[in-house]
Amino acid sequence: MKPQATEEDVRGVCRKIESMGFRAHPMPGAQRTAVGITGNPGPLDPAEFEFLAGVAEAIPVSKPYKLVSREIKDEVSLIQVKPSDGPGPSFAVGGEELAIIAGPCAVESREQAFAAAERVKKAGAQFFRGGAFKPRTSPYSFQGLGEEGLKILAEVRRAFGLLIVTETIDPENCDLVERYADVLQIGARNMQNFSLLKRAGRSSKPVLLKRGLSATIDELLMAAEYILAEGNYNVILCERGVRTFADHTRNTLDLSVIPAVQRLSHLPILVDPIHGTGRRDKVIPLSRAAVAVGADGLIVEVHPDPDRARSDGYQSLFPDQFDSLMTEIAAIAGVIGRKVNPGVRN
Numbered sequence: 512m513k514p515q516a517t518e519e520d521v522r523g524v525c526r527k528i529e530s531m532g533f534r535a536h537p538m539p540g541a542q543r544t545a546v547g548i549t550g551n552p553g554p555l556d557p558a559e560f561e562f563l564a565g566v567a568e569a570i571p572v573s574k575p576y577k578l579v580s581r582e583i584k585d586e587v588s589l590i591q592v593k594p595s596d597g598p599g600p601s602f603a604v605g606g607e608e609l610a611i612i613a614g615p616c617a618v619e620s621r622e623q624a625f626a627a628a629e630r631v632k633k634a635g636a637q638f639f640r641g642g643a644f645k646p647r648t649s650p651y652s653f654q655g656l657g658e659e660g661l662k663i664l665a666e667v668r669r670a671f672g673l674l675i676v677t678e679t680i681d682p683e684n685c686d687l688v689e690r691y692a693d694v695l696q697i698g699a700r701n702m703q704n705f706s707l708l709k710r711a712g713r714s715s716k717p718v719l720l721k722r723g724l725s726a727t728i729d730e731l732l733m734a735a736e737y738i739l740a741e742g743n744y745n746v747i748l749c750e751r752g753v754r755t756f757a758d759h760t761r762n763t764l765d766l767s768v769i770p771a772v773q774r775l776s777h778l779p780i781l782v783d784p785i786h787g788t789g790r791r792d793k794v795i796p797l798s799r800a801a802v803a804v805g806a807d808g809l810i811v812e813v814h815p816d817p818d819r820a821r822s823d824g825y826q827s828l829f830p831d832q833f834d835s836l837m838t839e840i841a842a843i844a845g846v847i848g849r850k851v852n853p854g855v856r857n
């Protein structure tokens with residue numbers, strides 16, 4: 512649409528698309544609104560739309576993924592995250608200030624979550640992470656506290672003004688998790704759980720979609736497309752490492768995917784240097800690199816007592832290390848025109 516197009520103009524275009532039996536996807540941007548079309552079995556004639564009020568141009572999208580593509584929207588999408596309850600601050604992912612999500616792998620107790628939250632808030636994180644439902648490789652490993660964990664997360668939100676990111680593991684579970692979460696996390700093992708992607712696409716909550724262990728860039732973008740196609744345009748991508756023959760790390764963090772995704776898609780992308788390396792000593796160097804390469808933020812595991820963690824303790828940072836990480840990435844961010852929330856670090 513033209514920058515000066517009115518809301519009525521946008522509605523007019525949507526009506527036209529729907530009258531043809533297709534689905535309209537109005538996606539507002541800072542400069543102008545793009546309206547995507549899905550459900551059409553083949554190419555449409557641009558002339559059908561070009562002369563409608565407010566239309567700037569009608570562009571056939573050549574990529575298999577349409578709504579996530581830069582062809583439809585050539586500016587980074589700002590994903591607005593608001594607290595589900597209470598007056599806490601909201602935050603836009605994809606802007607100048609990097610999004611920092613930090614907290615334990617899993618919520619283990621109120622004490623553990625509060626101890627982690629206090630430190631990550633002080634260090635400048637805007638989001639708290641912690642799984643209440645954990646998709647574990649072994650059925651005998653700690654599976655999370657379930658709803659009790661979600662309640663603790665809601666308390667963290669109220670007590671610290673942190674936005675909550677937590678994982679949903681299947682479509683039924685999503686009903687419960689979305690009542691508490693501010694961002695729904697879909698984990699690497701679920702990146703192609705298509706019924707979960709569709710369910711998340713019908714949620715009002717933004718989604719953090721992690722790259723699968725062996726997913727190509729097209730597979731990642733197609734997974735995101737499932738969510739947008741259902742009408743949820745608030746998707747944040749995340750690189751978390753892929754499986755290779757390397758044995759000095761748990762996974763190989765593929766930082767080259769960041770500029771590659773940014774060329775193809777308007778969705779913001781974060782980096783998870785924790786699962787991406789699986790080794791605590793490699794997290795700070797790769798966090799610096801992730802910021803340098805242009806990631807829109809980081810998701811990091813921080814535990815008040817990593818040696819006693821019930822999951823992923825060996826890769827979780829000590830709170831003091833997270834302070835150092837924030838100081839170091841702030842220096843890098845300044846060089847490339849980004850910012851890191853200074854928090855109240857000493």
Ligand code: PEP
Pocket residue numbers: 616642697698699700721751783786
């Ligand atoms: C996690 O964030 O704790 C997690 C399980 O991540 P991933 O899905 O990337 O393995």
Ligand code: MN
Pocket residue numbers: 616617786812822823
């Ligand atoms: Mn983990």
